[in-house]
Amino acid sequence: MSRDKQNEGITLLGNNNTKYPQTYDPSVLETFANKHPGRDYFVKFNCPEFTSLCPITGQPDFATVYISYVPREKMVESKSLKLYLFGFRNRGDFHEDCVNIIINDLIDLMDPAYIEVWGKFLPRGGISIDPYCNYGKKGTKWEQVAWDRLARHDMYPEKIDNR
Incomplete structure (x- = not known):
């Protein structure tokens, strides 16, 4: 497959005229083909500058959001x-809605394992x-992995020192 064909549909990477969205818009998400669809591996994103607003007070909330996934055919462009x-x-x-909205949009986009x-x-x-x-594709080994990770999640929480 040619490099142009592999990167078809990617319009934001390398674009110097990037427009930053002012509102939530999942249509901005782009994918590219996974060059290793026969191998299970994790891809992890760390977003230490995530912000949202409290829906009641309008005050800003700040977080680090971690996204880890095992791709299948498609991967999200960073x-x-x-x-x-x-x-x-x-x-x-x-906060709980933010992570669930993000995971739902990424599942719809990529159909990860x-x-x-x-x-x-x-x-x-x-x-x-x-x-x-978390989510594991139904009917695959990843469905059980999702349950196991959720059941054992944060069994040894870190020491919180006001972050």
Whole structure:
């Protein structure tokens, strides 16, 4: 397959005229072909500057969002993911909603074998909230992996020192 064919549909990477979204827009997400679809491997994104708004007070919330997935045929392009996550900064959602919206959009986009999203939000009002969700493709070994990881998730939580 030619390089142009492999990268077909990627319009944001290398584009100097990037427009940053002001609102949530999953249509900004782009994919490219996985060159190793016969191998299971993890891809991990760390977004230490994730922001959203509290849907009640309108106050900003800050988090590091971790996205790990095992691709199948498609992979998410990182610049489009950055712009997609940037679109949450003016959106009012609870922390738990943010991670579930992100995972649902990425499942719809890529149809991965496995994916997990973990938001580690900074404390506000003296409490931090760290929602975690995952998904394993039904009928595959990854369905059981998802349950096992969820059941054992955060059994040894880190020491919190006001982040």
